[in-house]
Amino acid sequence: MTITTLRFNQVSPGLDRRDLSARYRATVEMSVFADEAGFDLVTLEEHHGADNGWSPSPMLTAAAVLGSTQRLGVMLCALITPLHDPLRLAEDISVLDHLGAGRLTVVAGIGYRPDEYVMLGKEWSERGRLQDEVLETLLAAWTGEPFEYRGRTVRVTPPPRTTPHPGLMVGGSSRVAVRRAVRLGLPFFTSAHDPGLVDYYDSLAAEAGFEGGFATLPPERTAMIHCTEDPDKAWAEYGECFLHEARTYAGWQTSDIHSAMASASATPEQLRAEGIYACLTPEECLALAAAEGPMGSLLLHPLCGGLPVDAGWESLRLFRDRVMPHLEA
Structure with a gap:
């Protein structure tokens, strides 16, 4: 359909x-x-400091949409996850998951504009490490159990409505992003028509014994x-x-x-x-x-x-x- x-x-x-x-x-x-x-x-997007006001806060917009609708899916495509505080992001997405009764999907992008990293006080050269940290933190936080975060024990509540966690995909157009998705046991959202990336994802997933994932292929x-x-x-x-x-x-x-x-x-x-x-x-x-x-x-x-x-x-x-x-x- x-x-x-x-x-x-x-x-x-x-x-x-x-x-x-x-x-x-x-x-x-x-x-x-x-x-x-x-x-x-409905898809919503994130950019910062754009001359035309391109939305910097899709999670707020998603809250308004999810709270006003009954069945419509909402996808944040993409959320630039390294720019967010990992614990607050875990809380916000969990609340959105409850508000939308499981209708939210987040595509975690790494971004491609250094100016956005500068604006929000993040190091562009550290974007890969930041992406790993935030995704690992989300997955740990959404268990609802205590876990170690930056040398201290924390617990994020409430746990999300969706089990094992809200819809989360790793977005990108590189093999590095594919490896990150498979390593974390997540689907991969291909930002361009590249069948080779889909084949690479399937190959790595098979090697890892990961059977629950998939990679999208846009036209x-x-x-x-x-x-x-x-x-x-x-x-x-x-x-x-x-x-x-x-x-x-x-x-x-x-x-x-x-x-x-x-x-x-x-x-x-x-x-x-x-x-x-x-x-x-x-x-x-x-x-x-x-x-x-x-x-x-x-x-x-x-x-x-x-x-x-x-x-x-x-x-x-x-x-x-x-x-x-x-x-x-």
């Missing part, structure tokens, strides 16, 4: 305070809409969809919004970072041809779902790059009315 997902990061290019407030409110209200309409998942091109009756008009009106996000993301990339959302476009026309951002009619959405098959997904990005909130609502309502009934059938 096709997985239907909404992506949110609350980007507001002008950093207008009223616009930012409207986007955070719309994130919650659109999530409630998605919950009632039968969507499967070669992840299409972030704006559903519309008139794609040409939508590109003319909103192409600069899509380009803003694409250029922001591209400006953060380095040669050793691989991502399913990486774009080299400099104009809306180039971005449209690239296919990462797509304005699709309902019929085209259904054709894409059919082409991807039962394990495919459709990803909507209703507030992308400063897209007007009203335009985001138009996209969601059109998708609910003209796409969702046929996916369910």
Whole structure:
């Protein structure tokens, strides 16, 4: 069955305070809409010090979404876990797990912007060690039992609702990240289409006798969809919004970072041809779902790059009315 997902990061290019407030409110209200309409998942993201306000606090947003919905899954994709205090992070995720009755999944990313580490007083060169520490601490903390942490005995309460622990995946695009996931007995979230990483994960897991894990493999091109009756008009009106996000993301990339959302476009026309951002009619959405098959997904990005909130609502309502009934059938 096709997985239907909404992506949110609350980007507001002008950093207008009223616009930012409207986007955070719309994130919650659109999530409630998605919950009632039968969507499967909402994804939230973390970045710090971004000129466009890219959300720095997805756990707070997740709390609002989980507290306002009944069945919708929420994925933090990704949480930059080395930037967080391990014990406080364990507590916060445990509370979110209770609030959402087990609907939360965390993708633990290591990050790729040294500026974020500087801002939060963390050493970029220590990011691997910090990631190991925080993930090991989470797993120990969520047992609910006392454990040794930095030379002292601590205990984190309450224990999470989900056993043995809330949904946790190691994110990344490197073999180092794969080895970390297998060593800790966790699934691996591949940030780019790289079958070799999946094969490497499966090989290491087999060697370790780890049978409960898996590695995801995103499609070669992840299409972030704006559903519309008139794609040409939508590109003319909103192409600069899509380009803003694409250029922001591209400006953060380095040669050793691989991502399913990486774009080299400099104009809306180039971005449209690239296919990462797509304005699709309902019929085209259904054709894409059919082409991807039962394990495919459709990803909507209703507030992308400063897209007007009203335009985001138009996209969601059109998708609910003209796409969702046929996916369910």
